[in-house]
Amino acid sequence: MQASRLTPLLLVLPGAGFIFVFLVAALGMTALQSVGLYSLVGESRLTADHWKSLYDKAFFDSFLFSFKVGIASSFGTFLFAYPLALFLRRRRFGTAVINSVIKIPLFVPALVAAFLILNVLAYNGVLNSVLMGLGIIDEPLRLLNDRFGWNVFIIQIWKNLPFELLIISATLQTIRTDVEDAARNLGAGPLQVIWHIVLPLSIPGILIAIVLVFILTFGDYAITRVAGPVYPSSLSVLMYTKAFTLQQWGAAACIGMVITVASLIFVAIYARAARAIEEMRT
Amino acid sequence: MHVLRLDHLFRRYAGFTAVDDLSLEVQKGELVTLLGPSGCGKTTTLRMVAGFITPDGGDIWFGAQRMNDVPPHRRNTAMVFQSYALFPHMTVAENVAFGLRMQKTPVDERARRVDEALDMVSLNGLQDRRPAQLSGGQQQRVALARAIVTRPNILLFDEPLSNLDAKLRVKVRQEIRELQTRLGVTTLYVTHDQGEALAISDRIVVMNKGRIEQIGDPGTIYRFPRTSFVADFLGAANIIEGRAFGKGMIESPVGKFAVKSKAPLAEGPVKMSWRPEDMKLASGTSGNSIVARVRNVGFYGNFTELEVESAGHLLRVQVDSDFKPHVGDTLTFTIDANRIQIVE
Numbered sequence: 001m002q003a004s005r006l007t008p009l010l011l012v013l014p015g016a017g018f019i020f021v022f023l024v025a026a027l028g029m030t031a032l033q034s035v036g037l038y039s040l041v042g043e044s045r046l047t048a049d050h051w052k053s054l055y056d057k058a059f060f061d062s063f064l065f066s067f068k069v070g071i072a073s074s075f076g077t078f079l080f081a082y083p084l085a086l087f088l089r090r091r092r093f094g095t096a097v098i099n100s101v102i103k104i105p106l107f108v109p110a111l112v113a114a115f116l117i118l119n120v121l122a123y124n125g126v127l128n129s130v131l132m133g134l135g136i137i138d139e140p141l142r143l144l145n146d147r148f149g150w151n152v153f154i155i156q157i158w159k160n161l162p163f164e165l166l167i168i169s170a171t172l173q174t175i176r177t178d179v180e181d182a183a184r185n186l187g188a189g190p191l192q193v194i195w196h197i198v199l200p201l202s203i204p205g206i207l208i209a210i211v212l213v214f215i216l217t218f219g220d221y222a223i224t225r226v227a228g229p230v231y232p233s234s235l236s237v238l239m240y241t242k243a244f245t246l247q248q249w250g251a252a253a254c255i256g257m258v259i260t261v262a263s264l265i266f267v268a269i270y271a272r273a274a275r276a277i278e279e280m281r282t
Numbered sequence: 283m284h285v286l287r288l289d290h291l292f293r294r295y296a297g298f299t300a301v302d303d304l305s306l307e308v309q310k311g312e313l314v315t316l317l318g319p320s321g322c323g324k325t326t327t328l329r330m331v332a333g334f335i336t337p338d339g340g341d342i343w344f345g346a347q348r349m350n351d352v353p354p355h356r357r358n359t360a361m362v363f364q365s366y367a368l369f370p371h372m373t374v375a376e377n378v379a380f381g382l383r384m385q386k387t388p389v390d391e392r393a394r395r396v397d398e399a400l401d402m403v404s405l406n407g408l409q410d411r412r413p414a415q416l417s418g419g420q421q422q423r424v425a426l427a428r429a430i431v432t433r434p435n436i437l438l439f440d441e442p443l444s445n446l447d448a449k450l451r452v453k454v455r456q457e458i459r460e461l462q463t464r465l466g467v468t469t470l471y472v473t474h475d476q477g478e479a480l481a482i483s484d485r486i487v488v489m490n491k492g493r494i495e496q497i498g499d500p501g502t503i504y505r506f507p508r509t510s511f512v513a514d515f516l517g518a519a520n521i522i523e524g525r526a527f528g529k530g531m532i533e534s535p536v537g538k539f540a541v542k543s544k545a546p547l548a549e550g551p552v553k554m555s556w557r558p559e560d561m562k563l564a565s566g567t568s569g570n571s572i573v574a575r576v577r578n579v580g581f582y583g584n585f586t587e588l589e590v591e592s593a594g595h596l597l598r599v600q601v602d603s604d605f606k607p608h609v610g611d612t613l614t615f616t617i618d619a620n621r622i623q624i625v626e
Contacts, residue, residue: 075416150335182367184354186432187384192355197382 027260033253040249042091050250054258063258065190067235069149070218072213073156074164080157081164081209086194088165089172106162114226117155121227151227156217162215170223172190172198204274210271235259285310285345285468285613286436288332292339292487293326300326302492304340308436311466313459316566317479318489324472329436331470333357344435355384360434364441366425368413374400376425381432383386392495403459411524419450426458430465434525439471441480455482482505488512509626513555520561520597521625526552530619533594537572541622558587558598560621561604564614570622572597576611590615 032038036047078265084102088095104280105113120126128140175198183197233241235255243252286308287581289425294453301323308314316324320418327497329335333354341348349357360381369377371512375396400406402417412539413421422442442458443451459482462469465582479486488503488511496508507513510521524534526547532539533553539554541547564571574590574597581603588607599615607613 134298136482140384154296176365176367178363178365178367179369181332181354182363183359183369183380185332185335185357185359185361186353186381187358189353191383195371 002009030253030260033250034257036244036250037150044091047250049249050254052252053248053251058232059238059255060237061234062073064263065149065229065232066218066220066235066259067262069152069156069212069220072153073160074274076153077157077213078168078206078210079163081161081168082184084161085165085172086166086198088169103162104164105159106166108159109219109222109223110159111226113159114155114223117158118227121151121154147229147231148226149228152220152224155227156213157219157225160213160216164213167209167212167220168202168205169188169209171202174202182260204277207273208272211266214266218263218266219259283496284308284343285312286470287343288327288331288340289343290340291327291330291337291342293323293330293335294338299492301330301337303610304494306487306490306497308468308470308496310468313469313471313482313484315471315473315479316484317473317476317486317515319474321491321542321546323492324474324488324489325440327470328361328440328470330440356528356577358432359436359438360430360432361404361438361440361551362422362425362442363541364444365485366421366445368421368424368428370413373410374405374410377413377424378428378431381428383515385432389434395431398426398456400615402428403457418445419454422446422454426461430461430467431506434467437467439469439473441470441473441475443475451478452481457481480516486514489549490515490561507555507623507625508576512553513625514579518558518598519555520558521553521555522595522597523551523553526550532622535594535596536574537570539570539617540619542619542622543624548622555623555625556617556621558600559585560617561599561615562617563599563601564616567614568616569617571614571616573612574599575612576607576613579607579609588613593624 004272029038033040034050036050037044085099088099118125118240122128123140123142130135132140177199180193180197181195188196219236220234220241224234225237228237232238235258239252239255239259242248242255284307288304290305291301291304293299304323304327306314316327318324326335330337333349333352337350337518344357369380378396378399379392381393387395387573396409397406400409403426405420405423405427408416408563410421412422416424422445425442431619438457441452446454456476471479471482480503483500485497486503487497491509496503496512498506500618503512504516507516507519509541512517513519513521522534522536524532524539525534526549529541530541530547532541532547532552534554541554561572567573572592576588576593577596578589580587580589584603585600586603586605590599590613601607
């Protein structure tokens with residue numbers, strides 16, 4: 001008798017409950033550990049010491065590095081993904097092949113991706129060999145573990161390109177062709193159609209793609225660990241080092257909070273921007 | 283002087299021919315309607331004129347210029363789309379100004395002409411609204427203003443009224459016609475609605491399966507259909523097969539008829555067509571009469587439509603709505619010889 005009323009609840013509970021319990025429990029514990037409570041090692045007492053311990057150059061360098069990787073990777077990926085999405089929008093010669101090849105990085109785990117690209121970018125790797133063979137450079141370029149993190153950007157873009165492409169392509173699909181036809185009919189050339197019509201109408205999708213890739217890359221561990229600079233490390237790498245190498249679990253918890261809160265702030269900025277765009281249209 | 287000339291236009295898609303050897307001239311200031319059922323090639327033809335579809339054969343001429351290889355944005359046509367295709371991220375004024383912006387019209391002239399165009403479609407005061415905030419009828423007017431503001435060589439309409447309710451449709455089509463006449467702009471108009479075509483056009487091009495069935499002014503097309511398809515598509519028609527014999531006489535299952543055909547009739551099988559309103563009630567069986575039994579009575583207010591049966595053929599008849607026959611009644615009708623058309 002009550003079964004029909006319970007059905008929606010039964011459908012929601014496993015998934016939502018799973019997320020909720022682990023989210024609240026895990027975030028709550030981490031938050032408490034960051035202020036010294038429920039400590040995994042040593043005594044538990046309320047303290048700001050862990051937070052204070054973050055106040056050093058290594059932490060700020062890591063934060064800046066992760067932030068830089070996040071911004072550069074998400075926008076860099078966009079610069080590659082958007083033109084490609086525009087090209088793939090219409091069926092034409094070669095799009096089927098490009099479409100399937102381009103998705104491969106989606107199925108390659110980040111760590112594996114890092115190792116694969118490593119072979120290309122390494123000191124004695126494919127890229128340097130080719131460039132030297134062609135006589136473009138005399139000495140191999142140091143692309144790996146460089147201070148700036150070029151290799152990290154390259155691998156992140158490679159890894160996230162299909163992901164952004166999927167989101168942006170889905171957005172482009174929602175733009176009606178007759179709206180573009182109307183623009184062409186009114187005198188807009190191909191580039192003007194993109195600039196005045198397609199680009200503005202795809203901004204919601206672009207925002208989602210950039211924010212999601214930012215969050216993914218901001219919290220990256222594997223790629224920075226394999227191909228990133230020795231110093232500074234990314235926030236996730238720093239967190240791991242604090243916890244497992246230095247046994248500073250409290251400080252690690254603080255970094256965990258920083259990563260989570262920074263990501264949430266970006267989601268909030270995204271949501272605000274998306275709403276502003278939506279309001280602008282109605 | 284023609285503004286638009288389509289010369290043996292041809293377009294194939296995988297598996298079927300959308301437009302088959304279509305030739306047409308549209309004169310300056312004329313409103314020509316392409317009328318036909320869906321899939322007849324009328325929209326494909328319109329889109330070839332706009333440049334969205336490339337013909338597989340034949341030529342498109344705007345005046346003395348061959349347009350086949352000119353891209354859509356250099357054709358100076360303006361199209362009103364079935365979906366209106368307004369730019370959702372722009373205001374009404376920005377939508378209307380878009381074509382002028384693309385033409386690099388100076389800003390002050392642009393503003394003046396946008397106001398002028400919005401005036402013409404009575405949308406003043408809605409400049410800053412977004413399309414999503416407008417009713418269907420208002421969106422339609424924005425689409426119209428956006429099209430005329432650029433002063434196109436040719437105005438194109440693709441079923442512009444099909445998303446409006448019946449009353450609004452009649453109102454807007456009158457407005458479109460008034461505006462088109464006032465501006466004197468050459469217009470190609472696509473519709474599947476015969477009433478719309480008859481009301482709005484200088485000439486109608488009836489299309490079927492990619493081919494032109496007949497071209498003519500609305501009166502001619504309605505009164506003198508050349509084929510049974512045209513007769514049936516424009517209003518209802520009764521089409522009966524018979525045999526011609528003697529001088530303008532036709533023998534058919536429903537009766538013998540004298541007809542006044544323009545061309546002399548060769549003896550042999552022919553098709554006759556007449557309108558439901560051409561069948562008049564008669565008292566006795568003299569010439570050109572049909573005796574039929576009432577099968578169905580439909581009251582439409584200003585007239586009554588009967589479905590009657592004669593010798594196994596169903597016929598449609600329009601009678602005065604004061605006349606109230608019953609199903610099963612036997613009635614006699616007569617048809618004026620002038621009203622019987624011989625069709626292909």
